[in-house]
Amino acid sequence: SQKIEQNSEALNIQEGKTATLTCNYTNYSPAYLQWYRQDPGRGPVFLLLIRENEKEKRKERLKVTFDTTLKQSLFHITASQPADSATYLCALESGGYQKVTFGTGTKLQVIP
Amino acid sequence: DGGITQSPKYLFRKEGQNVTLSCEQNLNHDAMYWYRQDPGQGLRLIYYSQIVNDFQKGDIAEGYSVSREKKESFPLTVTSAQKNPTAFYLCASSGDNYGYTFGSGTRLTVV
Numbered sequence: 001s002q003k004i005e006q007n008s009e010a011l012n013i014q015e016g017k018t019a020t021l022t023c024n025y026t027n028y029s030p031a032y033l034q035w036y037r038q039d040p041g042r043g044p045v046f047l048l049l050i051r052e053n054e055k056e057k058r059k060e061r062l063k064v065t066f067d068t069t070l071k072q073s074l075f076h077i078t079a080s081q082p083a084d085s086a087t088y089l090c091a092l093e094s095g096g097y098q099k100v101t102f103g104t105g106t107k108l109q110v111i112p
Numbered sequence: 113d114g115g116i117t118q119s120p121k122y123l124f125r126k127e128g129q130n131v132t133l134s135c136e137q138n139l140n141h142d143a144m145y146w147y148r149q150d151p152g153q154g155l156r157l158i159y160y161s162q163i164v165n166d167f168q169k170g171d172i173a174e175g176y177s178v179s180r181e182k183k184e185s186f187p188l189t190v191t192s193a194q195k196n197p198t199a200f201y202l203c204a205s206s207g208d209n210y211g212y213t214f215g216s217g218t219r220l221t222v223v
Binding site for chain 1: 116143147152153154155157160162200202204206209210211212213214215216217219
């Protein structure tokens, strides 16, 4: 069956370090993958989209990689700040017009 | 500012009642979606619509109904057939850039 795995354990890192979050998937062949940020009690906010033919995408302090052989995406936040503390969700294209399936998310805590 | 408006923010439902959650967007997006989020679980797709007057069931459509009479509006009705409706409900839309824009959510509680 199709599965998206994000580390359910919270990730705690020191301010200024690089945070790396992982999204693994099985039985999908997504044309693209997305990353979102969600704060408590709020809707997710779209951050980045990476297509299957792209290895890496950057936006300011964010970097996403997409390895279709390993079936894995890595999401990096460089020079992390306490304001980056949130839950980060990956979402995979799953057939149908712009239809995606979301992972359960990883909670990131940046410690001052 | 363009965006998605969900209302109400909090909703309380009595057993056996139908309730309707509102979702309005002014982004001119064709596609709209309803998700349900429970603690410790990912977003689960209830219904989605790619165009006006058309919609498809998602993974957990039982006990829910929708309509898409206008491009801007995609209301969700939680019927009495939904046995465990307490959850956080999120509406989203998507356009040419494929990224979803979400509303701020409605928290539904059964009393």
